[in-house]
Amino acid sequence: MTICSRTFVAESEVINRFCFISNQSKSLVTPKASEAQSITLIAQDTSVSPTSVQRFINQYCESMPKKYDYLPKHLSFYEFKYLKGRMAFEYINAKTGTILGILPSRLSRDIKDHFLSRYSYAQRCAVEIITIDMNAGYEKLIKKLFPKAKIIIDRFHLVQLINRSMNKLRISIMNDFRTSNSVDQKKYHRLKKHWKLPLKNVLDLSFPF
Template identity: 95%
Template sequence: MSINHDIRNLLDIQDSNIHFATNCVNQRLYKGRMSKFITAKLTYTPECCKVCKKENKDFSIIKNGTQESRISLPMMGVHRTFLLLKKQRFFCKSCSSTFVAESEVINRFCFISNQSKSLVTLKASEAQSITLIAQDTSVSPTSVQRFINQFSESMPKKFNDLPKHLSFDEFKYLKGRMAFEYINAKTGTILGILPSRLSRDIKDHFLSRYSYAQRCAVETITIDMNAGYEKLIKELFPKAKIIIDRFHLVQLINRSMNKLRISVMNDFRTSNGADQKKYRRLKKHWKLPLKNALDLSFTSYKNFPLFGQTTDATVVETLMSYSERLKVNYNLYQSILTALKDKNLEQLTEILEKPLAEGISKDFKRSIKTLKYHLSSIKNSFLFPYNNGRIEGINNKIKVLNRVAYGYRNFENYRNRIYLHFALKRASHAS
């Protein structure tokens, strides 16, 4: 096997027109850093002239010296690697013009190899900063962002149709600024990201990209309890049913219950020893009252700080005995939680419509009022299997990309990075 073949395999170069001589690799300082330089020559017999397109017959195209280019390659070992490629120059007798040999290793008028560009896009799919990617691939941060933008622009963007099931949400990308995002609720594919969540901007986006018939084809849209989205959906998607994400429903009453626990706990913050013990117990075991009562154990004993050897249910029962107001709100909290878990609309409606008992906190009253307002959307969340789990997971990864980059000043660059990240991740998972 020839040296040419071995070096081409090592550098992942498939072009057989590139030839390497013996002792073609050397090391020297370049811009203050030790670097590897590999010398090679690109030559072949052209079939036609690149300028006039005339076929090469009877030596109408002759060789006319070489032109050396320093091409950046992916790092080999711990040193930057460059290919000193002597490209064959050709002279066309028919049009008296010259042109240079071309290769798939490098694009025309470019000094960064296609392997380096591919490596940049692969690293950009991970949660790494632009500067770190630039250091690993021996290119500038500006070039890294340019390759990301080029890849994002080359991706097929399908704006001709909308899926039947959508999911809306927003994420923070700058101080005081929120971006709007919508995805396919069934597959998790990102369909669009807007730099603003204002209703007028969202409305202009959908009206300019999708026809009335396409918007009418949407069957469900999953959202959190954002009143602005509800009004917008009724206007843009007249036949779509609104689904309130069940996680946000549980979170609403969970917060109300936790606020009341804190209020009752602070009432015991006195100099009395018995009250101090109650305060510490309510503070230490704050998670147990928020759990579903059906998940509490009555038989499994374990050691609880400030309680000793006992069960989950006994701890919660003891905590509720400290305040009648806390116990009344806890019973209401558990009844709503059970109805949501069982997807029992009749039971939930009965709980929300009946008069509230004395001692119900203001936060709980506000939460119940909110649940009553969204009752029709809650019904849809019981009927359809869709939720905001996919989009919340996507937003979490988007925030990680923003954090490792220490923020993005240019929203277009940020959006292109997001598109590249999820496109390559989805492709790798599919394979």
């Protein structure tokens, strides 16, 4: 009997060489990643590990052609959590909602390097409006990178700030009534129970006559 001392790997269109995950499973990851789903949930739906899901998403992003020859007049800056609470940065076309770029870091130096290395001064000067959250670091950065752009605070974050301030004031007043007096106790429990009322639109409230 002759021993060749060699091995071989079976090849198929169903699965890539040296890979244990089928191409069909991989193809399910990308469409789900475009929806509002966590990596863990995508992993459960496609029967692969969260690490594999993240790797497939990264591979897909790297394979996509990147064009850095255009910036719209209206931009929006956002940040979001990924990979165990780490924060990423993305900038989008504020009118169409198209994602123009995603960075794995929200640090000012990384954002600055990204725009300086990919967009010319003329392209950056063409940006007229940039919508941001209430991150003070973005405001300073925008003035350097986009000298002609006006800064607008996203109304969602303004409403969020107002709601938090209202809740903080309500809790402060509520705690003033935290005494042994029966009248104060009633006021305390009312403020605690009906905490949503100060946050409602006045048109949605009913006033007894």
